[in-house]
Amino acid sequence: MKTSLYWNGDAIIAVDQRVLPREYRLLRITSMDELIDAIQSLAIRGAPAIGLAGALGVALSAHLHQAAGDTDAAAVEADAARLAQARPTAVNLAWGVRRALGRLADGPEAVLAEATAMLEEDAAVNSAAVWRAADLVLSLTPKRPLRLLTHCNTGRLATAAVGTALGTIVELAERGCVAEVLVDETRPLLQGSRLTAWELCEAAVPYRICVDSAAAAAMTQGLVDCVLVGADRIADNGDMANKIGTYALAVAAAHHGIPFLVVAPESTWDRTLPDGSGILIEERDPAEVTHHAGMAVTPVGAGVYNPAFDVTPARLITAIVSEGRTVAGGRAGKPDTPAGTMVTTSP
CATH class of the missing domain: 3.40.50.10470 (Translation initiation factor eif-2b; domain 2)
Structure with a gap:
């Protein structure tokens, strides 16, 4: 099944919707600033998609802070709050961030597992x-x-x-x-x-x-x-x-x-x-x-x-x-x- 958004290794991969149809280009997003910019500039857009990107963003933040030796949940929560405000109208963004953040106490891999499960659910939900x-x-x-x-x-x-x-x-x-x-x-x-x-x-x-x-x-x-x-x-x-x-x-x-x-x-x-x-x-x-x-x-x-x-x-x-x-x-x-x-x- 074709997908427009997924996790690959240590990055979020997304179709850059700003350049279609003249070019099909994939973005490799490795920082919170890049993700927020992608959402605000409509490289990633669509209510369900930005909700899923929000969940993946929490996973990305958790992994980045872990790699830097920072295990304080407050840092990830601050990133999540900033991400949830990237676009104010679509409720899905805050929903995705909140759901992934709910697994933060179990560690970065648990957050990523929740976010990737949401990607799979999205296809099933949409099909139904x-x-x-x-x-x-x-x-x-x-x-x-x-x-x-x-x-x-x-x-x-x-x-x-x-x-x-x-x-x-x-x-x-x-x-x-x-x-x-x-x-x-x-x-x-x-x-x-x-x-x-x-x-x-x-x-x-x-x-x-x-x-x-x-x-x-x-x-x-x-x-x-x-x-x-x-x-x-x-x-x-x-x-x-x-x-x-x-x-x-x-x-x-x-x-x-x-x-x-x-x-x-x-x-x-x-x-x-x-x-x-x-x-x-x-x-x-x-x-x-x-x-x-x-x-x-x-x-x-x-x-x-x-x-x-x-x-x-x-x-x-x-x-x-x-x-x-x-x-x-x-x-x-x-x-x-x-x-x-x-x-x-x-x-």
Whole structure:
């Protein structure tokens, strides 16, 4: 099974997602500063992937401090705290760090064993969610080859293996159920047109790049049977944060009566937040918008609003699918179900 992130000897190995699709390059990460930079610069990205990178980072820190003769847990805990804050929106990062840190008292090898076990679990978790989501898509859509739309990148690059929403699309294609995938370009860093398109090429799934602002028009023209996206944090009521532009897709899908499905592991749920209003939204460097390929494309001094994520309310979501359950959103509830109420179905 192809993987985008693993441990090798004394280092973390990761696909450098900044240079795809023009170059396939592996990063060898041997320090905490390198790992934090890789996460913040989006060399490693995708909520599940950065959670796993966080776990591997704790293992890396434990091994580095042991090699330096420093057996004080406080040093590793300080590294872990810094790592957990590298990106604030995705809950998986803090989850991965916390889980690996829980084995620190048993020594560096125990921490590494926990982190590598999480990599294996990730593939199994994603596979289970993908099967469940693919079955749900087929139950909600016409009985013909489907036209699907997705946003950002939720494949194996965003996880350790398989993927979530994109994994579901590939699974549907392997079942012979996909006519075409519209891939939102996902501005400003083009995770869709650079990464998702690359993964669909690898899987030989037919696709076209969709200008972000053209998605609603595509729905009007009957080019979309279902929208599939991932999530970076899901509040207790089912409100969820995902790549900027997701909320607009959900509004358009609701207007056109198109299923809007979220595929994400249970680790993405944040039960400490009652609703999406408490999700901290990361704002990124204005240069991501004002420059392209190193060249300025806006007037000097232009102000920029560049949030990395937005929050989609539960009332606009048809269902959230994880490895163990399908949670119906406000759009899928019974007529007497209040908008936004999430209803869990049996596994």
